[in-house]
Amino acid sequence: MAKKNNYYPISTKEIISSNACTGKNLVQLAQNRYITIHENNIINPYKKLENKIRIYFDVGIEIKLGEGQVYFEGKKVNGKTEDEILMWYMGYLHIFRRRIKNGGWYVGTSLTSMDFNGYQISDFMWRNNPQYRRFIKSWESLENLVDKRRHYPGLTPEGLAIEIQRKASHEKLERLKLDNLQPSDAHGIISSFTWYGD
Template identity: 25%
Template sequence: MQCVIAFLLLLAKDPQNMDRLIVTQFETNESSYGVYELTTGRTFPHPALINQPDVIWESEMENGTHIMSYCSDTLQSHEIVYRITSGMTDITSRAHLHWNENFNAESDCLESLKSVINPEEKIDVNIMSKFSSRVKSKCTNQVILNLAFSGIIAVDGEYRKYAPPKADQPVVVTLDRPMKLKSLLLNGALIEGKETIFGQEALAWYQGHLHLFKRNRNSDAWLPATTIGHENYNGWLIAYFIEANFPEIIKKWEYYYDNCAKYRVLLRKLSRGDERNIHREYFFDRRSNSNYYVDYFLNELDKYEILINKMPENTVAIYKPH
């Protein structure tokens, strides 16, 4: 069985620029992540596209985020992705645009940075903690990162992983102090995973993408666990995080396909007129009369038939974590 996990972001605040669909795969050796523009409505692609009933699972992350799994016992994961995103526009490379945009604040900050970081005049005070109060007031962490994601400046230092890799930007800012992660996230929201001996991971919307963040047991600082600036290869980390922390999203599909397989076995045996062997195999340890066997078998068969024939449009299972 192959699966993909999709995330749907729906925001009343700015749906045109912020609504999006993200699809992740479990493959580790190829592109496993994509961001898509919603073109046919503010909904998940219909599961009928892969000819299966759907399982919708709503996450604990509030503010318009929904999670859904698509699994198939005949299709490869890249085929599932192709089917559910057919006709959509891939916006992965520009997903950060207009996310936290504040043109005036960014322009003011850039002018301030140029006054303190100017290689031509041999002025090079680029360490953020050493900026004057005036510069700090204009260049918050969020504004600095916005400029970095726009490619206007570069970021280095201990916390450089919060920004894309440096290119040839003339202005470079050294981030040398921890940042309050929630102040950088969409509505400060996180999906926190289970704590382990190695620490804890959390999933969040950051600069238009879904990213994993991690903190160890000896620190309160969250650092990116997925690679910022190379999002295409982050999908498998996100997919495994969801499966590890919310396994029901995949297990429900396993249960469905197990029942489909049992149903096919029963049909084959019925087609051979092999009722007696069916009774022996399924009810050998039951002590009852033959009428009980027949009634029980037919009831079970009815259940499988209902399961295998139910249509996506009228059978939707919704799960909410406790």
């Protein structure tokens, strides 16, 4: 498929039927900005387009989540209407959710702006992992202790350095081991890639 201004994007149905590439290939191409994803099958012909292949997801693509990757299963969210997992995907941690009624997985975190995913991942771990919750609570206690003592007249610079060292030691002892999570055979339809944008 040649790269050109295409006002009628290539549909995923066409890609699947021709065995041109897999769902994982499409994710990699979009992440590397070689293609762009559209919600609509027709593009305004007067709109200036970047020189990218344009893909329209008219049908979801079957993709095996967890191919040699790591995941962590969460509790059902949104009033128990969705399943939720945290997994390594394309080299980064991402949250995937699956609507229980239709079984389609969708990405809950950004696949292109990884810097903005930290809060969602931390919230997921807080809700689903007691070890992580204990770690954060004890970390916050140590931070509060150091902050209070920093303003205490009797605390010397050496005393503050000791508190900071204790905090660092605590981190080493209680550090979360994400690499201990088990591989998953979870699979299903990725129902949407509308999070990409141009």
